[in-house]
Amino acid sequence: MFEILGISPVLLFGQLLIGLINGVFYAMMSLGVAIIFGMLRIGNFVHGAQYMLGAFGAWYLLHLPDLFPGLGLPSLGYWWALVLVPFGVGLIGAFMERVFIRKVYDLEHAYGLLLTVGLAMMIEGIFNVGYGAAGQQYSVPESLRGGINLGFMFMPLYRVWVIVFALLVCFATWYVIERTKLGSYLRAATENPDLVRAFGINVPRMLMLTYAFGVGLAGLAGVMAAPIYQVSPQMGQSIIITIFAVVVIGGMGSIFGAIFTGLMLGLVEGLTKVFYPQGSTTVIFIIMAIVLVFRPAGLFGKETSAHHPSDIAAARPGSILENGRLWLAVMAIGGSILPFMVYPVFAMKMLCLALFASAYNLVFGYVGLLAFGHAAFYGSSAYVAAHTASIWGFPTEVAILSGVAAATALGALFGWLAIRRQGLYFAMITLALAQIVYFYAIQASWTHGEDGIQSVPRGYLFGVIDLNEPLNMYFFVLAIFLAGFAAIYRIVRSPFGQVLKSIRENEPRSVSLGYSTDRFKLIAFTLSAALAGLAGGTKAIVFQIASLADLYFMTSADALLMTLIGGVGTLLGPVVGAIVVVTMQKELATLGSWVIVVQGSAFVLCVLFLRKGIVGTLEDFLARRAERKRIAVNGGTTASQPVLDPEAAS
């Protein structure tokens, strides 16, 4: 038996095969995501859920007689599933496009991502309620059992089939898009949908079919994956973030790039498992970071003209709700009464998350950067604070500050990498970078894996005030929150903050005025990370635990949801959003696993009906009322006055 670099060939080729299998799934999935992003400009986060639907679809078809006893239905096996399920999943996709996704084509990319995040939470949540974390078994079809002995390794027949068939599907898709008439319609519609419509082509229907096709590919991948991986509600959640990273590495506008990159990264992942197993979960994200440094447009991407995001802020300057001094006082008084009305722990959770959401709002609301990885800052600070407080015996305030320092450093690094791209790419990149931290925390020894760091001592503030006393702890947290809130208000109102807003409203114009916008973005991002870290570190002390949930991408999604519900870019929005979300989670706690479904629906409903958020809508209402009053007072002399709100007049 010969060995390569001290690795047995059986292990090497075995892992390469597993890598290749993963690679063909990455290729099929990122192909769908790339097509949907290319044609519809939608970052299809629900792609993972649709893949999961495909696997469950195959499982359902097999168990038809058990699911519907008495109907005399036959049990349909693998080959039937391979034909029927992609079609069915595509049909569900067409329905979703028609009902939800079509509504956000003309809006900022952020809403498309939020909408699909919400849909993914709903679908995966429902399956989670039904099946829990347990995986269902799906066996390899009779005709593909067994394998071939290649001498140096055993090659299961089913895996050969998966590789060959998936490559065939990828190639056929590439051919259709790049070489056929239908493909030329699609490519043209990507560039100028209006003109293609004016040539007599039904572009809306074509977009629906494109989405259905991309989703159908995910369904097909799901069927093919069923006999290899376990059929479980979580199977899509773990793959979707990797897929986003693959699309970023492959590059925008390149179908071939998505396929090739998917395959390569699968193999690289396999090789890493052989030579450096600890790195196998993060290697794709690290490659993404390296590619971003040297080729920001991706390996096969063409540098497209920067997409200019439209203004998403819901704030009305001058509204009473934007007066920070007033509200700082109101919150100081309200905050002092709060612990006597609700449980202090509950109130502290609200304050921590309100600070977290306000920090997030600083980049999303005021600079217009769709960050989707703030859990990394919140969670890393929580871990560092917990570790320094419990192991190194730091005093509480120093422990929190060390957490903030860690989050700030991480924020500067991630910001430096991510500001190279904009819009949806920015979201995908921050998400993928945050995932590195998450996987690191799973594997590192000091973070204690699934357990997290528990029993963190609350300690004594400045060595005297006992923070184990709930009210002492509460007022300490309130002070931190108010300080953070005041800092954000100060940043936003400063000349620096004005430049940030100008970047949000019109970046090319800010550049032409001589501002180095990238530097401003980076500073804002780092400040936001520091404040998110402040919230995370405080949270670790309050709840005496730092856990993987703090780093999980759902925490980033929570920050987004709170900001959105409250009102993007408004001063009070994130605070109101935090109150709503925390209250909702508490009231719905009795629903158990349904919480995630409800939260997903909240996302979807907010994107469809409440894009200005609670505070933004309220500010609109106040402005309109003031306008009506003014007209009533001035009588008929208002005809020449400009209408305050264009929407009110239409």
Next chain:
Amino acid sequence: MTEVAGLSVSNLNAWYGESQALHGMDFEVRPGEVVTLLGRNGAGKTTTLRSIMGLLKRKTGVIRFGEEDIRGRLPEYIARKGIAYCPEERGIFASLSVDENLTLPPVVAPGGMSVDDIFNLFPNLAERRNSQGTKLSGGEQQMLAIARILRTGATLLLLDEPTEGLAPVIVKQIGQVIGRLKERGLTVLLVEQNFRFASKLADRHYVVEHGRIIDTIAAADVAASMTRIENYLKV
């Protein structure tokens, strides 16, 4: 060639968001005519074409093509009725080759030109069939933009400033092409600022200002109305 329909626009108002761009446009193009809309930048000429094509949603009034009011219809429906649009910015697709650009618009009625006919009309394009669409020169791109709507069998062509920014020799060539189209019995609605070019081709000129027609000049009266026209168009 199928039955040729005329276009008549009456009391057309159109809006971009809150600002009204057209204020009661009234004009007609009879079958087989070449008619121009003249006017300064921002007068509403392009908006009129986009409204006819259904690309502008907010509008009132009547746009009659043949027997049917197409005002509320979607662009894809209007195109299938036999109206073809060549936008001002030409709209050549960068990700498509010249051939693909040329054959992109689907045939909506019999009677369109064949690809061979088109290459006879535009020999330059034939040489560059496999180039990327946007690698062509400005003049070639304009020819391609016109050429691709000739294949479809549409009977009414909406041409938005086909001579803008082109060399005189190319302008002349495009003029000849439009003359040939008229001979073939096609109806053309031409938006122009270049009156010298338009005057040789059109049966009638409408002068557009502030979103309405302020004057109509028949081809026979052009010589007599020269100073009037210059007054309309001078900056």
